[in-house]
Each structure stands twice: as C-alpha cells, then as structure tokens.
Amino acid sequence: MFLKRLLKPAKSIKFKLSLLYSGLFILSSLLLFGVIYAYIASALTQHDHEKLLAELRELAIEYADGGFRSIQELFEIKRRFHRQHLFLVRIADAGNNTAGIYMPVPWTEFNVDALEKHAPKPPPQWIRLSAIGGDHYLDVASIRVKGGYWLQVGMSSEERDNILIRLQSTFWIIIGPMVLFSFICGWILAYSVLRPVRNLLSAVKSVQTGRMDAHVPVRGTDDELDELAIHFNRMLQKIASVLNAMKDCLDNVAHDLRTPVTRLRNLAENALQTPGDVSSQHAALASCAEESERINVMLNILLDISEAESGMMQLNYKDIKIHGLVENVVDAYSLIADEKPIQVRIDGDNALTVMMDPDRMSQALANLLDNAIKYTPAGGYVSIRFFREENHIVIRFQDNGIGIDPEDISRIWDRLYRGRQSRIQRGLGLGLSQVKAIIEAHKGSIEAVTEIGKGSAFTIRIPASD
Numbered sequence: 001m002f003l004k005r006l007l008k009p010a011k012s013i014k015f016k017l018s019l020l021y022s023g024l025f026i027l028s029s030l031l032l033f034g035v036i037y038a039y040i041a042s043a044l045t046q047h048d049h050e051k052l053l054a055e056l057r058e059l060a061i062e063y064a065d066g067g068f069r070s071i072q073e074l075f076e077i078k079r080r081f082h083r084q085h086l087f088l089v090r091i092a093d094a095g096n097n098t099a100g101i102y103m104p105v106p107w108t109e110f111n112v113d114a115l116e117k118h119a120p121k122p123p124p125q126w127i128r129l130s131a132i133g134g135d136h137y138l139d140v141a142s143i144r145v146k147g148g149y150w151l152q153v154g155m156s157s158e159e160r161d162n163i164l165i166r167l168q169s170t171f172w173i174i175i176g177p178m179v180l181f182s183f184i185c186g187w188i189l190a191y192s193v194l195r196p197v198r199n200l201l202s203a204v205k206s207v208q209t210g211r212m213d214a215h216v217p218v219r220g221t222d223d224e225l226d227e228l229a230i231h232f233n234r235m236l237q238k239i240a241s242v243l244n245a246m247k248d249c250l251d252n253v254a255h256d257l258r259t260p261v262t263r264l265r266n267l268a269e270n271a272l273q274t275p276g277d278v279s280s281q282h283a284a285l286a287s288c289a290e291e292s293e294r295i296n297v298m299l300n301i302l303l304d305i306s307e308a309e310s311g312m313m314q315l316n317y318k319d320i321k322i323h324g325l326v327e328n329v330v331d332a333y334s335l336i337a338d339e340k341p342i343q344v345r346i347d348g349d350n351a352l353t354v355m356m357d358p359d360r361m362s363q364a365l366a367n368l369l370d371n372a373i374k375y376t377p378a379g380g381y382v383s384i385r386f387f388r389e390e391n392h393i394v395i396r397f398q399d400n401g402i403g404i405d406p407e408d409i410s411r412i413w414d415r416l417y418r419g420r421q422s423r424i425q426r427g428l429g430l431g432l433s434q435v436k437a438i439i440e441a442h443k444g445s446i447e448a449v450t451e452i453g454k455g456s457a458f459t460i461r462i463p464a465s466d
Contacts, residue, residue, distance in 0.1 A: 013190075013197075015190075017186065018183060018186040018187040018189075018190045022182040022183040022186040026175075026178070026179055026182055029178060029182075037167060037171075040164070041160075044164070045160065049139065051155070052087070052139060053141055055087050055155075056143055056151065059074070059089060059151060059153060060143050063091075068091055068100045075102055086104060086155060086156075087104070088101075088104065088107065088140070088154035088155070089151075089152070089154075090102075090151075090153075092120060092150040093148070093150075096115075096119060098113075099149065109131040110131055110138050110156075112129075115140065122142060127140040127152075131156075135161065136158040137157050138154045138156055138157070140152050141153055196216070196226070200216050200229065200232060202214075207236065214236065215233045216233055218233070260291055260295050260298070261295070263291055264292065264295070267288050268288060271285065301434050302430070304437065304438075305430070305433050305434055313437075315356075315360060315441060316357050316358075317357060318355070318357070318358055319353050319355055322348060322349075322352045322386045323348055323386070325358055326348070327346060329362055329366050329369055330369065333369050333370065333373060336373055340373065340377075342378070342379070343380075343382070344381070344382045344384070348384075348385055349386070349387065352386060352393065354393040354464060354465055355465045356442055357442070360438050360441070360442075361442070364435045368435060369397065370431070371431060371432070372397055375399070376402075380399065380400045381399065382397065383396075383397075384396070384398075385398070391464050392461040392462060392463060393462045396457060399457075400454065401455050403450045403452040404448070405452065409448060409450060413436045435458075439462070446458060446459065446460050
C-alpha cells in the first residue's frame with residue numbers, strides 16, 4: 001500500500017509531461033552541444049592547418065634562399081623571441097630518407113622515424129602520425145623544394161585537444177544542474193498546461209455531488225482546451241435544462257393528470273355501485289375508454305412539448321415544398337370544413353421549399369387549421385398564405401372567426417390553458433403549446449394577432465434553407 005502511494009505521483013500525466021519536457025530539453029541541449037563542439041573542433045583544426053601551411057611556405061622560401069642552414073638560423077631567431085618553436089621541420093631526400101630534422105623540445109611522444117615509411121604528399125594532403133601512448137597526433141604537410149628534396153612541417157594536435165577536453169569537462173559539470181533545472185521548468189509547464197484539465201476534473205466531481213451549476217473557467221486563449229471547456233459548459237447547461245424539463249414535465253403530468261384520473265375513478269366507482277344495471281356499466285366503460293384515450297393523448301402531447309422545450313426533440317429535416325405540405329393538411333380537414341361549411345384557401349408559390357421535419361410541422365399546421373375551423377362560424381373562411389420574407393419563410397393562417405379575448409392573448413401558449421372563448425369547444429388546451437414548441441424546435445417563431453368578432457391571424461416564421 002505504501003509503495004502504491006509512493007508510485008502514484010509517478011503515474012500522473014503531470015509527472016510524465018515533466019519527464020517529457022525535461023527529456024526534450026536535455027536532448028536539445030546535447031544536440032546543441034554536439035553541433036557547437038563539432039564546429040569548434042573543425043574551426044581549431046582549420047586554424048592549426050592554416051598556421052602550419054603558412055609556416056611551410058615561409059620555410060620553403062628560406063630553404064630556397066639558403067638551404068637548411070638558413071632554416072636553422074630562422075629557428076634561432078624565433079627561439080630567441082618565442083622561446084619555443086611549435087613545429088617539427090624535416091628535410092627528406094627523393095627516397096624519403098631524413099636529411100635533416102628539427103624537433104621542438106621535449107617532443108618525445110612522436111616517433112618521427114616513422115615518417116620515412118609515409119611517402120610525402122603535397123598539400124592539400126596530410127600525413128597524420130599518432131602519438132606514442134597518447135590520444136593526440138601530429139599533422140604533417142609536405143612540399144617539394146629544389147634539389148628534389150621534400151620539406152615537411154608538422155604540428156601537434158595536443159593544444160587543441162586540451163581545449164576540447166576542457167570544453168567537454170565544462171559541459172559535464174553544468175549538465176547536472178541543467179537536468180534539475182529542466183525538470184523543474186517541465187513541472188511548471190506541465191502544471192500550467194494541465195490547469196484546464198484540473199478545472200474540468202473539479203467540475204466533473206461537482207456534478208457527481210449533484211451540483212449542476214458547476215462550470216469550467218474559460219481562459220480566453222482560443223486553443224483546443226478552451227474549446228473543450230466551452231463545449232463542456234454547454235453540455236452541462238444542456239443536461240441541467242433537460243433535468244429541469246424532466247422535473248417540470250413530471251410536475252405538469254402529476255398536476256394535469258389529477259383531474260382526468262379522478263374523473264376516471266369516479267366513473268368506475270359509479271359503475272360498481274350499480275352491479276345489476278348493464279347499460280350503466282356499459283356507458284361507464286365507454287366513458288372510461290374515452291377518458292383513457294384522452295389521458296394517453298395528453299401524455300404524448302406533454303412529452304412532445306417537454307422534448308421540444310428542452311431541445312431534445314428529434315427532427316428529421318428534409319427539403320419540403322410548402323404548398324404540398326399545406327395541401328395535405330387541408331385535405332385531411334376538408335370533410336370537417338365542408339360540414340360547417342367553411343372555405344379554406346391556399347395562396348403561395350408552388351416552388352417554395354424549406355428545410356423542416358414534415359411530420360412535426362404537419363402536426364403544428366394541423367393544430368392551427370383545426371382551431372381556425374373550430375372557432376370560425378359557418379360560412380366563414382380560413383386563408384393559408386406562405387411566402388419568403390428576407391431570410392425567413394412565412395406561413396400565415398388568417399380566419400374571420402370569433403377571435404381571442406385580449407385578456408387571454410398572452411396566455412394562449414401556456415399548457416392546458418383555455419380562454420373563455422375556447423371553452424365552448426371540446427379540447428385539452430395543449431394545441432397551441434405544442435405548435436409553439438414545434439416551431440421553436442425548428443429555430444422559428446410564431447405570433448398571434450386577433451380581434452374579437454373579426455378573427456385571428458397566426459404567423460409562423462422559419463429560417464430559409466439558403
């Protein structure tokens with residue numbers, strides 16, 4: 001158990017990101033050091049070669065003027081002012097046998113006799129002679145001089161090797177603090193990067209405790225984590241609205257079903273009180289069946305309204321011609337309209353289309369047409385017009401019916417509300433609530449304009465397809 005608690009921080013994303021960041025930093029440092037080291041080594045080698053070639057050319061001129069003796073005199077002058085000459089000088093005959101040699105003191109790590117085994121090569125070719133028991137070497141450049149002789153000048157790599165060794169030592173000294181510094185920086189960076197994730201985790205824990213008002217702070221950086229926070233907050237708001245809608249739906253159902261269930265119970269009790277009256281029992285059963293159907297219809301409509309208001313209504317969008325949809329609804333109510341009689345007119349562009357769910361929209365239009373026919377006296381009319389207005393498709397139901405009382409106009413969209421004018425007709429008081437919910441689920445709107453005794457106009461606006 002103790003070991004698990006000890007290893008738990010090592011399993012965290014923050015620890016892994018810290019290792020990743022520090023590892024990348026160290027790898028980059030090693031790569032940078034390698035590039036710098038190679039550049040310095042190359043620059044030092046090139047500098048030494050340039051010095052060596054310059055010395056070789058100078059000695060070649062001296063040899064041409066006075067032979068090897070002139071070179072020795074030049075060495076004496078240089079020794080007097082520079083104390084120590086840094087170059088090996090060798091004169092070899094045509095057979096590569098040593099005719100004369102000058103070697104700085106105390107150069108004992110190079111076996112210069114081995115040069116007789118290496119044929120002289122003119123620049124830019126080099127002879128490299130390894131030191132005895134050492135890691136450095138002797139670079140030798142050759143040039144042919146008069147008399148068929150070879151003049152060779154060599155320079156030890158010990159000095160530049162020592163510089164590179166000190167550079168390596170310095171790097172290994174600072175690499176330890178650099179690793180610690182990189183891990184600390186990686187930890188701070190990982191802590192900063194994972195802050196939105198910690199905020200998200202905190203919000204999730206709050207939701208688990210039942211707090212639906214929790215949210216993830218948005219930093220305003222417009223990155224992927226900010227986008228995640230925005231969508232998570234929207235999801236929480238959606239869940240909260242769905243839960244509230246479910247609660248409201250349950251409250252409404254519990255309240256709205258109380259009356260029909262009580263009526264159903266009273267009908268059943270009355271039938272039980274007359275066991276010998278078959279006709280009364282038959283009538284009571286018929287009333288119970290009718291009331292049950294009424295309750296079933298009410299439940300379905302209430303569920304549809306709750307789904308639409310919570311944004312959970314599933315819409316099957318299709319590109320539908322308005323004229324065909326309206327015509328189908330009118331055909332379904334043609335017999336009812338003919339019985340009163342009431343004239344139903346359709347006016348609009350036959351080619352006008354809009355993206356909508358045809359089944360849901362048919363429900364909404366059917367409710368509006370049913371109300372218009374129901375509350376319009378015999379001999380009246382219902383006009384259905386549809387047209388495009390800027391970025392919306394407009395569908396308007398106009399009738400010359402009894403109209404709506406001004407006191408009721410603000411409440412006609414409420415569930416189960418029935419105004420004084422509507423109580424003369426049988427109904428549930430849910431039709432306009434369902435219409436409004438379906439229209440708003442389509443991102444549209446509906447408004448009513450009415451005048452007592454002159455009729456009503458219901459105008460639907462739905463966003464156009466293009």
